[in-house]
Amino acid sequence: MPEVLFPLDSSKPFTDQEKIGHNRWHPDIPPVATIKPGTTFRADCREWFDGAINNDDSADDIRDAPLNKVHALAGPFAVEGAEPGDLLIVDIVDLGPIPQEEGSLAGQGWGYTGIFAQNNGGGFLTEQFPDAYKAVWDFQGSECTSRHIPHVKFTGIHHPGLMGTAPSAELLKKWNKREGDLIATDPHRVPALALPPEPDGAILGSLSGAEFDRVASEAARTAPPRENGGNQDIKNLTKGSRVFYPVFVPGGHLSVGDLHFSQGDGEITFCGAIEMGGYIDLHVDIIKGGMEKYGVSENAIFMPGRGGPVYSEWLAFSGTSVTLEGEQRYLDSQLAYQRAILHAIDYLTKFGYTPEQAYLLLGAAPIEGRFSGVVDIPNSCATVYLPTEIFDFDIRPGADGPTQIDPGMGAPRSANPNL
Helix, strand or coil, X not given: CCEEEECCCCCCCHHHCCCCCECEECCCCCCCEEECCCCEEEEEECCCCCCCCCCCCCCHHHHCCCHHHCCCEEEEEEECCCCCCCEEEEXXXXXXXXXXXXXXXXXXXXXXXXXXXXXXXXXXXXXXXXXXXXXXXXXXXXXXEECCEEEEEEECCCEEEEEECCCCHHHHHHHHHHHHHHHHCCCCXXXXXXXXXXXXXXXXXXXXXXXXXXXXXXXXXXXXXXXCEECCCCCCXXXXXXXXXXXXXXXXXXXXXXXXXXXXXXXXXXXXXXXXXXXXXXXXXXXXXXXXXXXXCCCCEEECCCCCCCCCCEXXXXXXXXXXXXXXXXXXXXXXXXXXXXXXXXHHHCCCCCHHHXXXXXXXXXXXXXXXXXXXXXXXXXXEEEEHHHECCCCCCCCCCCCCCCCCCCCCECCCCCC
């Protein structure tokens, strides 16, 4: 096993560990370790809410989830010799749930998917699903099932939802300026258009005192993907993947977290993956001057791994860029994907699932989302591919009509959705 450079004790909160990680982006957060190029190491990763979500049949914890505390990240890790302008090569050697542990932390044999309340995060379909719901998933090796969404079993595509390098001071200022300008266009929108720096709940490694206060007031939230990679939520960053990250500060300052047992393309419920804590083994190296050599100046590129489930039979749903009210939008691929997802949800309800069960399933299962037509004005076309093999009944259309299944207890809804 590689050396564990960021260990976590499951009995302690994230801020009481031997080494303290972080939940904001800033160039002045000190590294927890320095690694030589060519090194393979292990980092333990806490589930993104640090244990705030429970294995139970209530969604109140999703409704009340402390968004100012995410994401709980392992790192930063400095790579010896890395300088601005280089590319950091990061190989995902292995990852999985917390090894050989059962307990109350996500990753100890279970994980969860949540539909977030509109006034606390929202989601891809927040107007249609404004309240908080939750599904808990039990792990059996690489497969998972849920008491909240019965008749489904699938193999997870384990991956980190978030991995990236630290921004330079200049890049950080650019982020805060452009996101602040966006917020100013509609400052009272719910959910918000973006998340500005928030000192409350900030975790900044070993910083303290006045330096902590300064960095906390400037540091960027980890919610969106940006030029440094970050919270990209790419389900194909699996074991065997190689990622090339731009380096903006000396040492690169690589961080990782937000591990997922499985996810569909888009992580459509906001907490659409099956969230878990666990471990990840990474190998790092450097391409000197790689940003200019390859034109990778403001984005990460990657080579996906060859692992994960192989499904051969799919049922695909399409959508176009027309709103539910019948308003035509010009080549709006985001809207087209929303409509494709809504069509898939409507279809699954014909078999007995509730809309919320179907929505949660499409967030967690390894669906394939595709922009299928983006040139034929005025309608773009998006499609979502649902693997039929994950169901224990036939979901294909047939002359006898949809099989009626027992939806079980259903997905828990927050008892007080409007709080």
